[in-house]
Amino acid sequence: MPPAEHSEWNWIDDVRRRAGSGPRVAIGIGDDTALLKTSTATLVTTDMLMDGVDFVVGETPADLIGRKCLAVNLSDIAAMAGRPTGAVVSLALPRRGGRALAEGLYDGLLRLAQESGCPIVGGDTNSWDGPLVVNVAVLGEPTGRGAVTRAGARPGDRVFVTGPVGGSLPSLRHCTFRPRLSEAQALHQCVELHAMLDLSDGLSSDLFHIVEASQVGIELDAGAIPIHDDVAPGQPHADRLNHALSDGEDFELLFCVSEEDAQTLLSQPPGGVELYSIGRCVPEPGVWLLGADSRRPLGRGGWEHRFT
Incomplete structure (x- = not known):
């Protein structure tokens, strides 16, 4: 039986305290779903990043891995000229060394979340005998003239x-x-x-x-x-x-x-x-x-x- 401080629930409580909240977060980490107060139009993006493909655990600092996993999604929101409103993070952690790795990941995730005004409002954590896999989904809202797509370029532009x-x-x-x-x-x-x-x-x-x-x-x-x-x-x-x-x-x-x-x-x-x-x-x-x-x-x- 692992010590109480190594339990999944202890870990979730720790992340909830560190993640804080934001003006659009009605319900954050700790319930069955998060509740965000957003505009009627919602931008949604998600990316799955994997050890050995997008980074190398042991060679890439864990905080930079976490940072990248959020940053690539924020970049997609930027590509639509949007504003992020919240993110959910799912981790498949290797059993050996998973807790320390998760703590490092969240150091980078939470730092960028605060810098970009994108609170982490939920997610999931699991462990297995495979490599690290991280999936982040970010919600956002259009700004100004609305979402910018790839489909509007014209000859002469x-x-x-x-x-x-x-x-x-x-x-x-x-x-x-x-x-x-x-x-x-x-x-x-x-x-x-x-x-x-x-x-x-x-x-x-x-x-x-x-x-x-x-x-x-x-x-x-x-x-x-x-x-x-x-x-x-x-x-x-x-x-x-x-x-x-x-x-x-x-x-x-x-x-x-x-x-x-x-x-x-x-x-x-x-x-x-x-x-x-x-x-x-x-x-x-x-x-x-x-x-x-x-x-x-x-x-x-x-x-x-x-x-x-």
């Missing part, structure tokens, strides 16, 4: 990203990035966002989501793509560009706006928002990479979960 890309995995930036919630809302207030998503699988892959949803094409200016300093500067430029296109897990925002609104953003960027204009939408479906004197089709790169 300018394409932007909110920061440099590439090299996120070796640097652990995939665990420490800041979800672009405030940037998305600032942009949403300033201009009409025609389409937007967050860069999770890689620029060369995620572009196709907008292309297919909006039924447009995109021409990328190879010289305008911002390459992150985490990509080794000693590599040939072509290799560094390939990292920027394909590495993934940058979690910057990729968005499309009219030419007029693009000029507004470039001349008067909203406070604190970093902006890079990297291309244009065109009528012809597909994605192309423009060099100084070339135009070539760009295939899907980046990450893809494969199964049979």
Whole structure:
């Protein structure tokens, strides 16, 4: 029989005390369900992250694992220009060392929850003989003009990203990035966002989501793509560009706006928002990479979960 302080109920009580509450939380952790006071429209997103795929237990600090598991969901809310209202967290913990691992995970989870105004309002905890699996679901509400989708890009639109890309995995930036919630809302207030998503699988892959949803094409200016300093500067430029296109897990925002609104953003960027204009939408479906004197089709790169 484990000591009382190691019991599931003791653990839930500890998490409930640490999670606190928020203005939209009518009922939080401890009941059969949480009760959130939200607008009539609700954004819902969920991600499952696994040891050996999205992080490596023993190599990645536990608090950064917990942080990432919440951050990737908050990034999805940002991609819709939304505001998070609450999160539920489910853990499948390895039996050996599970309690210490859970405590580390929640250090990172609760810290980011407080920073982002997204209270953790419930979830589930289990243990098994397998590796760590974490599932987080975040609820949110639209802001401003409503939810921004991937489907509104138009020929003539300018394409932007909110920061440099590439090299996120070796640097652990995939665990420490800041979800672009405030940037998305600032942009949403300033201009009409025609389409937007967050860069999770890689620029060369995620572009196709907008292309297919909006039924447009995109021409990328190879010289305008911002390459992150985490990509080794000693590599040939072509290799560094390939990292920027394909590495993934940058979690910057990729968005499309009219030419007029693009000029507004470039001349008067909203406070604190970093902006890079990297291309244009065109009528012809597909994605192309423009060099100084070339135009070539760009295939899907980046990450893809494969199964049979």
